[in-house]
Amino acid sequence: MADILHKVGIKSSVNEVYKALTTRDGLAGWWTENTEGESKVGATLTFRFFNADGTELGSMAMKVLALHRAERVLWECVDGPAEWIGSRIVFDLKQDGDWCTVLFKHEGWKEPVEFMHHCSTKWAIFLMSLKSLVETGKGAPSPHDVKIDNWN
């Protein structure tokens, strides 16, 4: 098993970051504009990704496993790319003075395949989009996301 790890520091309260991780508008503001569902424990959120020309790149369904206000968000992937199904995504938040530290983990990859390399870099891009959304009010969610290669 292998994990993707990341960290960003966001000049904000943990509450603002938590809101961006647990509301449809928040998630649509940094990950993908095509976010559906409700962020509550036991519910499923669906995220669809498109190119600027409208072609669909893929989608993921995430079951919300845990929500600890201003501290932790935990999802399990229940549909999407084969490598993602059963993996878990965790956002841990802590306040550090004027900053909110976000420790991110996408855990439970069975093999360190090339797609895992891709997703690792892409998660960094999206976490920087989260940072930008909370700090400036404007993120870069799909389909406006920063591209890392000739596919996505």
Place this chain on the structure above:
Amino acid sequence: MADILHKVGIKSSVNEVYKALTTRDGLAGWWTENTEGESKVGATLTFRFFNADGTELGSMAMKVLALHRAERVLWECVDGPAEWIGSRIVFDLKQDGDWCTVLFKHEGWKEPVEFMHHCSTKWAIFLMSLKSLVETGKGAPSPHDVKIDNWN
């Protein structure tokens, strides 16, 4: 043991990317302006990182273990942060039509500490700087690098 993985696609030949990974000017153009040493097998490269105000953030010394022209660059960290010493950094290149795919690995972390989260995100930022350098002629090496938190 845990590894940091990343991937970027660069619209370029593998030769151009290899040059950016194996010359002092190339390395200074995307990782840190303060790059010293010679990129040859057995030699050591030293990379020092500064804030915009001139305070030093840290430095790393990398022994060049292998250079396979236009295919692979392999370093071992021989000095720097305790967590880095003995870890290895690998860049694998392959041509995919008009694009060069870079598979990156920073392998051999003993523990998935918070600093590993930080370095994972920061490597993504620097690999995007490498992409920018090769595609546009201008990267964002330290001290002009994109900051991910209140420290670096």
